Amino acid sequence: MTDSSFPEDLWLRNFHPTPGAPVRLACFPHAGGSASFYFPMAHALSPDADVLAVQYPGRQDRRSEPVVTDITVLADHVADRLAAGADGRPLALFGHSMGSLVAFEVADRLQAAGTPVSALIVSGRRAPHLHRPDDIRNRSDDGVVAELRELSGTDAGLLGDEEIIRMILPAVRGDYQAVETYLRATPARLTCPVLALVGDSDPRVAIDDVRGWADHTTAGFDLRILPGGHFYLVPERAAVEEAVRERLGTLPVAG
Template identity: 40%
Template sequence: MSELTDVWFRRFRRVAQPRLRLVCLPHAGGAASMFRTWPQWLPDDVELLGACYPGRQDRLGDPCVTEMAVLADALTGALLPLAEQPLALFGHSMGASVAFEVAHRLEHRHGVVPGVVFVSGQQPPARYRNSQAHLRGDEGLLAEVDRLGGDGTRFLDSPEMRELLMPAIRGDFALMGNYRPDPGLRIGAPVEAWVGDADCDVTVEETRAWAEATTGPFGLRVFSGDHFYLTSGTGTEELALRVNERLSPAAAGTP
């Protein structure tokens, strides 16, 4: 990988000759490490990379990005050296919006169409509702994080961890609060839109509307769980196995 690619992505499985690369984009306040266990459930010929946004983990000293266009442009540029092999993108919550914006840039600026784009726990551009939690101070942000749920909220009970994590949470929620997607954007890649059946932030009907954001094939899957269905209980394994299923060479439309 190039130096720029190394900055923006963590490779959790290295494959000498990958059939495709799965690039995963975390939620607001999240980190690449949330995908570190996925290799055990993925096809052996799929290379796995997690996006490392600024302001967390080993990029703790880098200023957070608060504009979607800046983040999507940077990630797109960092992905281009990897585009000699087919790409698939997976994004959850904020990461789903980022994945869609990156997919649009790859296709319309560089002629690279991902084999599939997984969008999880997020409204599509035409239905997007931007949160104003970033305008309510840290207490408002913490209340929003608590409302959305997920195992990660327990780390915020520690003052030390809260001090470490809050810059990324502030930056990411500001990014999503500032985000004004073009409702007319379309990509040619197949889209798989996934959601938890008890998600307090995204409805199944809103998730189904991702079909309007692609001119390619569309699939909808509803999982058991809340907004963070993919990190609770056996949710990670179930979701990763479904990704495996979709990326299998036998799957229709697989690159």
């Protein structure tokens, strides 16, 4: 189901349209992820929030489209669509892993255009200006699958299915290229508060690096550490949803 504010839009999904909700929340998937990852969150947050989920090219119903391998290009597209569909309600952004970077760049663009977001919630990602060289995008198919297994972001059974592996690897590899070639030399200062979430045993994200998100806001920073690895937000879904609901509840509602 698609929100009427975004007719025939390939980039945004609204699984549980809630036009009466006081706020909107746009959710950005991880590398290799799709909009459907946020179906449970959209259901859980209704009717408190009208949840939109971003669908990147190269997966699910956009599988025939080329994968976008540049974070800033993804952000340009999504920012344009969110701005076009603005309806006066406060807008918050939530991103996990790669999605945190895309959400951050979208927030930066909307702020520059004079329509700043009300809150940014990032998950499982170090601060944008902290670059750590990596080359997962250049690994063999087996090497990429090994990375996915380590992060536990994809069902282990699916990773044993050769047909499914062939289907998802182009998107995964393209997304890793986008992440690994992303550079933000200096912090961009947002005027909205930032909430950062991270698993306490994430093999890819150091908690001190997550604290670096504080450098990207003039409006307050909070850090919450939850049990689990990179995809802690799957087993800790209820805790994540409660943290998001709590943050959204602090946003000023348009009169």
